[in-house]
Amino acid sequence: MRLTLAFAAALALLPLAAARADEPIVIKFSHVVAPDTPKGKAAEKFKELAEARTQGRVKVEVYPNSQLYKDKEELEALQLGAVQMLAPSVSKFGPLGIKEFEVFDLPYIFPSVEALRKVSDGPIGKALFKKLEPKGIIGLGYWDNGFSVITSNKPLRTLDDFKGMKMRIQSSKVLEQTYRDLGALPQVMAFSEVYQALQTGVVDGGENTPSNIYTQKFHEVQKYLTVSDHTYIGYALIVNKKFWEGLPDDIRAALEGAAKDATAYCNSIAEAENADALAKIKASGTVEFITLTPEQKAAWRRGLLRVHDEMASRIGKDLIDAIHKETGVSATQ
Numbered sequence: 001m002r003l004t005l006a007f008a009a010a011l012a013l014l015p016l017a018a019a020r021a022d023e024p025i026v027i028k029f030s031h032v033v034a035p036d037t038p039k040g041k042a043a044e045k046f047k048e049l050a051e052a053r054t055q056g057r058v059k060v061e062v063y064p065n066s067q068l069y070k071d072k073e074e075l076e077a078l079q080l081g082a083v084q085m086l087a088p089s090v091s092k093f094g095p096l097g098i099k100e101f102e103v104f105d106l107p108y109i110f111p112s113v114e115a116l117r118k119v120s121d122g123p124i125g126k127a128l129f130k131k132l133e134p135k136g137i138i139g140l141g142y143w144d145n146g147f148s149v150i151t152s153n154k155p156l157r158t159l160d161d162f163k164g165m166k167m168r169i170q171s172s173k174v175l176e177q178t179y180r181d182l183g184a185l186p187q188v189m190a191f192s193e194v195y196q197a198l199q200t201g202v203v204d205g206g207e208n209t210p211s212n213i214y215t216q217k218f219h220e221v222q223k224y225l226t227v228s229d230h231t232y233i234g235y236a237l238i239v240n241k242k243f244w245e246g247l248p249d250d251i252r253a254a255l256e257g258a259a260k261d262a263t264a265y266c267n268s269i270a271e272a273e274n275a276d277a278l279a280k281i282k283a284s285g286t287v288e289f290i291t292l293t294p295e296q297k298a299a300w301r302r303g304l305l306r307v308h309d310e311m312a313s314r315i316g317k318d319l320i321d322a323i324h325k326e327t328g329v330s331a332t333q
């Protein structure tokens with residue numbers, strides 16, 4: 001059962017100073033995916049490092065699989081202080097009024113993980129984190145998941161095949177526009193509701209990374225998987241600003257180090273975790289794999305790049321141009 005937000009927040013707002021000196025500071029780290037994923041493993045790594053490096057003065061409680069909160073509630077809970085740490089997909093900041101992170105959802109904006117890293121670890125990533133601060137949130141690092149594939153109950157080989165398909169998306173206007181351009185019917189839905197929606201036909205398909213698809217068993221209730229790699233899913237490791245700034249300096253420094261190392265760990269395992277999950281999905285034999293020919297891939301890319309221009313007024317043309325410059329990709333290619 002989920003905690004009611006108001007009750008959990010009231011508890012959490014008890015000032016740090018009121019905690020007994022011999023009691024550990026508790027960090028509740030909530031997330032929506034399975035423990036056996038890049039994010040799930042990195043959350044556990046943060047716990048291990050944080051507890052060891054603070055000699056037990058900090059206790060990290062990791063709550064995977066939307067046990068505490070679903071997508072949108074999770075961000076509200078962080079802002080209220082009911083949980084202290086999250087690693088939501090950056091696609092989910094739009095409803096907080098921070099639209100710029102949706103730039104990560106533009107189709108084919110990152111030709112590789114290296115190109116993505118240049119953006120997230122450079123001035124652009126830092127400037128985006130600054131936008132979180134007025135919302136009471138501090139960004140500590142960018143965690144990889146990987147490039148998305150599409151699962152569906154009908155074969156999706158060409159962009160025309162999407163017409164009329166009900167597709168689950170994260171709460172991102174960029175993803176919404178992408179599917180609208182294809183004549184599909186995008187449906188925003190919390191991650192924890194996707195399995196049932198796919199199983200019952202409330203939606204016909206969705207995009208996600210192989211590690212999420214495999215661990216949530218989406219492939220068991222879908223017929224096809226198109227290896228499209230058209231969008232990227234990554235996370236922001238974030239903390240409640242008031243909580244973070246209220247920590248004793250030595251504790252905060254130790255936790256910053258743990259966050260940095262957990263970030264490096266996540267980013268070192270994500271690609272292999274997804275390759276492994278894709279192989280396991282294939283081996284399960286439950287879905288037919290659709291591998292696009294180079295011509296089909298090129299046609300997808302040509303057809304979807306227009307979303308970069310269409311979303312410039314929402315996300316900011318300067319931001320999109322800056323990323324194009326950094327990655328060498330442009331919407332007119």
Ligand code: LMR
Nearest residue numbers: 032033089170191208212
């Ligand atoms: C989704 O909602 O599909 C993903 O953002 C879930 C996640 O956190 O990887």
